[in-house]
Amino acid sequence: MGRNDKGSVGFIGIGTMGREMVRNLLKAGHAVRVFDLDEAALSDSAREGAVRANSPADAARGADIVITMLPDTPHVEATIYGEHGLLQSPPSGKLIVDMSTISPVAVRRIHADLHKIGVGFIDAPVSGGPVGAKNAALSIMAGGDAEAFAQAEPFFRAMGTTITHVGASGAGQTVKLCNQLICGINIQAICEALALGRASGLDLNLLRRVLLGGSAASWMLDKLGPAMIAGDASAGFRIDLQLKDLRLVQEHAQALSVPLPGTALVTSQYVDARAHGEGSNGNQALFRVYDRMTNQITG
Numbered sequence: 001m002g003r004n005d006k007g008s009v010g011f012i013g014i015g016t017m018g019r020e021m022v023r024n025l026l027k028a029g030h031a032v033r034v035f036d037l038d039e040a041a042l043s044d045s046a047r048e049g050a051v052r053a054n055s056p057a058d059a060a061r062g063a064d065i066v067i068t069m070l071p072d073t074p075h076v077e078a079t080i081y082g083e084h085g086l087l088q089s090p091p092s093g094k095l096i097v098d099m100s101t102i103s104p105v106a107v108r109r110i111h112a113d114l115h116k117i118g119v120g121f122i123d124a125p126v127s128g129g130p131v132g133a134k135n136a137a138l139s140i141m142a143g144g145d146a147e148a149f150a151q152a153e154p155f156f157r158a159m160g161t162t163i164t165h166v167g168a169s170g171a172g173q174t175v176k177l178c179n180q181l182i183c184g185i186n187i188q189a190i191c192e193a194l195a196l197g198r199a200s201g202l203d204l205n206l207l208r209r210v211l212l213g214g215s216a217a218s219w220m221l222d223k224l225g226p227a228m229i230a231g232d233a234s235a236g237f238r239i240d241l242q243l244k245d246l247r248l249v250q251e252h253a254q255a256l257s258v259p260l261p262g263t264a265l266v267t268s269q270y271v272d273a274r275a276h277g278e279g280s281n282g283n284q285a286l287f288r289v290y291d292r293m294t295n296q297i298t299g
Helices: 016-027 039-047 056-060 073-081 104-116 129-134 146-156 171-199 204-212 219-223 225-230 239-255 261-275 283-293
Strands: 008-012 031-035 065-068 095-098 120-123 138-143 160-167
Touching (some): 160 171, 171 225
Parallel strands (some): 095 120, 138 160
16 A cells, blocks of 8 residues: 555654654655755655655645644744744645644644634644654654544554543643653652662662662663663753753643642752753753762763
């Protein structure tokens, strides 16, 4: 069966996550038109079988669905409302899916504006990071109308394994913010355990293995623990992006008068990490804050 038989996708935003998602859509047999401001990223996707587009509207041309995967709320809003944007030139299939992590308030506004012109909108942020994106094993949490979700689900199957319709418009982003809150505090807890273990003279690799066998086990300890122990700050999911997500968490919580003291503390530590030039480092580089507090920074 040819790619057009599987459905065509306009994909906007081919960064670390987006490029892997595009690859998996292509592998699944979908025709994909891609747009990004990064020429190198466009060229790479074109070599792998995608078609280059020169604007969001061009990416949407003839598409059954348009997917956006962008850094923050203003980028998504510009893609929808800006010149050559999707509000003026929606895809033929009348469905837009945003898989970024952005404000639930902005999501509901975009949903309402697109609904007025007969275009469906799903907020479907993801969890699983670059590894999950590469392996088509993302967890996808989708908010929006049931009919639009059903239309989008076959495309989600090319990118993820845990795909859940979690509620009305904005619910997907709210679930993702809860996810990021837990991830941030979990990384902080791991950093503290490793700092205490190190100060006590423990073998940290042994400590991690023991903790993975009990109730302290977590995805973060399993996947990011080795990098923390090795002092490897290389990026998968970056400090800057985690800090952006925590900002969104706090904005949403403040609007609802929900106190999140643990989130506030770990957010301040991510601010510290970025202030020390670590914004482009991986999420696990939060351990460097504890290195500094315990005088373990060398070189």
